[in-house]
Amino acid sequence: IPPLLFLGVALALAAMALVRGAFQRENVLFALVCIWYALLAPLFISHHLIRDVDLILSLERKIHFLYVFLPLIQVLFFHHILNIQRPLLIAALGLFGAVMAPLTQTDLYFPGLNQFSWGYIAKGGPAFMLFGAVSGLVMVYSVWCFLEALRATTNPVLRLKYRYMLFAFGLTAVLTFFNVPAINGIDLYPAGNFCFIPLSILGYGLLRHRLMDWRS
Secondary structure (H helix, E strand, O other): OHHHHHHHHHHHHHHHHHHHOOOOHHHHHHHHHHHHHHHHHHHHHHOOOOOOHHHHHHHHHHHHHHHOOHHHHHHHHHHHHHOOOOHHHHHHHHHHHHHHHHHOOOOOOOOOEEEEOOEEEEOOOHHHHHHHHHHHHHHHHHHHHHHHHHHHOOOHHHHHHHHHHHHHHHHHHHHHHOOHHHHOOOOOOOHHHHOHHHHHHHHHHHHHOOOOOOOO
């Protein structure tokens, strides 16, 4: 149920941003962030439907071929709403994703699967650990950017918007990092499946306070 809720909430927010937001850049980037965070949810859903471990591992690798671009998409969105211009960082994250993508199809990224009572999850190899480390640095950088923006602006609407974004995407990133124990062989249900909670709060805040340019 948690991964189904995660996928449903993320896709609903993405659809709302695209349909009600008239495909403006901010709304498109917001939709992409929601979709990319939710890429892992179909994997956990498929574990209850598929018993072929080779197929599960293949699906894990295919999803992560796209998932490794999450740091790039996330920073693109945050830079846009915070009005930050750092093209070298964007280029570096794009290059990192391009290098990591082919590695996701090898044992350097996922050498196999861990099996637990709640399902399967891929084992992390050295390339995956590198991706996790870079993702952690991006999370810290993103939090710092939002805190700096909160100090710099006195606009109450922007301050509320930044707080909702910081809380929702910050907590989503933290919950996703709690998938790592299972990836390392520890029998702990992946907390990333509960990301529907911060995303639901974000959706409420955006609609309740009209914090993005969405048609009512």
